[in-house]
Amino acid sequence: MLLKITSLRVYFKSADGFVKAADGVDLELYPGEILGLVGETGSGKTVLGLAITRLLPKTAAVSGEVLYRGQNLLALPEEEMRKVRGRQVSMIFQNPLSSLNPALSIGEQIAEVLREHQGLKRKAAWQRAGELLELTGIPAKWIRSYPHELSGGMRQRAMIAIGLACAPSLLIADEPTRGLDVTIQVQIVELLHAVTKGVSPPRSMLLITHDLGVAAALTDRLAVMYAGKIVEYGRTAEVFRNPRHPYTRALLDSHPSNGLIATRGFSPSLINLPPGCSFHPRCKKARKKCAHEPPLVQRIGMDHGVRCFYA
C-alpha cells in the first residue's frame, strides 16, 4: 500500500466554531492506482489533498495518520517533509495561471525544480526541462515562453511537467481540468493517463474532481466525499453501476446524461453539521434513526463500502 489515511481530521477554528473540513477520513491508495475523490464544492476534497502534503495554513488543526510507504507524514519534521514534496508526492493545482510564476519562463520553472531537488547543472536541467515539456505535449522550442504567452491548456500541461519533474511516485491532482474547454479537458485527461498508467512502473494518482466524467475516464477506484466524510468508496465501475449511498446516487443523477436531476437542499455548513447522518436533511430515504445516529461505514462487497444504514 502506497498511502493509507486513517481517521484524518482537519478542523479550522473560526469565530463561529470549528469548521470540520475533514472529519474522520479513511482512504487507501495502492501503488499504480488512480483514486478519484469526488464531491461537491466545499466537501473538503482540496483540504484533504493539502493535508497529505501538509500545506495547510498553520491555523488548521490536523489529527489522524497519513502513512506514505509506512511513514507517518503528519509526524515528519518539516525539513524531511520538504524532501517528500515534489520528489515523492507532487501536486498539480487547479488554475495554472496563478500557480505558475509570472516572472519566470516555463523552462526556468522546471529547470529550477530539477536544480533544487536533483542538483542538476544548468545545462542538464534545461535539457531535461525540454524533454519534460515534449513529454507533456509542449514543443520544446517554447521552453522560453512565459505563462501569459500560453493558452489555458498549455499552462496546465506546463504545470503537469513541473509536477513530474522529480519523478514522484504519487501525484495529487486538484481539479486539473477546471476552467478548460471540453476538448482541452479530454487532452489533459489523456495526458494524465499517459503519465500515470503509461509509465513503468505505473504511477499512483489521487485525482480530486467534481467532474464525474473525468473521474469515470481516469480512475480505478472512487471515493465520494460529503461534508468532510467519505460516504462511499469502491471500484469506479462498481460505484457507477451500483451506487449505494443516496448521495452518490443523487450525484450521478445530477449529471446531464442522467437527466440533470437536482438534489433538494444545500450542502450543510461545515461549522454546524446536522446531527446523525450529515446527508439526512436532503435524503429521500432518511428515516428517524438517521437524524440521531451517525452511520458507520458498512462493507457491502469486495472493496465497496458505504456510510449509510439503509444502503
Added chain:
Amino acid sequence: MYILEVTRGKKMLLTGSILIFGFMALAVFAPFIAPYDPDDVKVEERLLPPGEHHLMGTDGFGRDIFSRVVFGTRYSLFLALVVVSINLLLGLMVGSIAGYFGGLVDELIMRIVDILLAFPNIILALCIVGVLGPSVQNLILALVALGWVGYTRVSRGLVLSIKEQGFIGAAKALGGSNMYIIMRHIIPNAFPPLLVLATLHVSHTILSIAALSFLGLGVQAPTPEWGAMLSEGKQFIFTHPHVMIFPGLAITLSVLSFNLLGEGLRDVLDPRAREVLNV
C-alpha cells in the same frame, strides 16, 4: 522588439535614458572629452568667463570648469549608483525575510525600520560623517545607514501580497526550501516596482551627496565633485556666478534625467499606475 515598441510613445523614458547614457559616456570617456586636466591650477587664468578656450570658464584657481564638471560625473553618478544598489539589495533582502516569515522576525525588523525612519535623514548622515570623519567610504555608509529602510518597508509590503499567490503554494508543494522560494519566486516578482523606486531614488541620492559635499562632509575639496564645486564657488556667487551655475546645472540635469527614467519605467512596467495617477 517588444521593449522598443513600448518605449516608442514613452518620451520620458527615452529622454531620461538618452540623458543618462550621455552622463555615463561623459563619466567613462572623461579623459578624452575634458580639454584640460581638472586639477590643473593656473592662477593667471582664474575666474575667466565662459568663452572660446574655456567652455564654462574657469574657477577661483584657474581650473577649467567644463573639465571639472565632466570628471565630476564620475563621482556623482558612481557614488549615487553604488549607494542606491546597496540600499536596494539590502532592503530587498531584509524586507523579503520580514514579509515572508512574518511573526516575531517581522515584528523585530519592522520596529527597527520604524525607529530608523524616525531619524531625519540628513542629520544622521551629518552625525555619522562628523564622528567618523569625512571620506568617500563614510559618505556611502552615512547614506546606506538610513537608505535601506525605505526599500525594506516597500519590499515587505510587496512580499506580503506575493506570498499569498498560487505559485508560491505550488513551489512549496514541490518541496521548495524557504531560501529557494524567496530567491527564485518572491524576489523576481518584487523587483520591477522596486527598480522604479530605486531609479527615482538615484536623483535623491545625487542631491544628498552634493549636499553633504557642499557642507564639506562628503567628497573633499580638490576632487571635482559637483557639490564640492558649488561649495568652492559660493564665494564668487555675486561676482562670477558661472563658477556655481555650471556644476549646479549638471546636478539639476542629472537629477532630472533619473526622474524622467524612473517615471518612464513606471509607465512601462505598470501601465495602470499612470492612469490612476493622472486622474
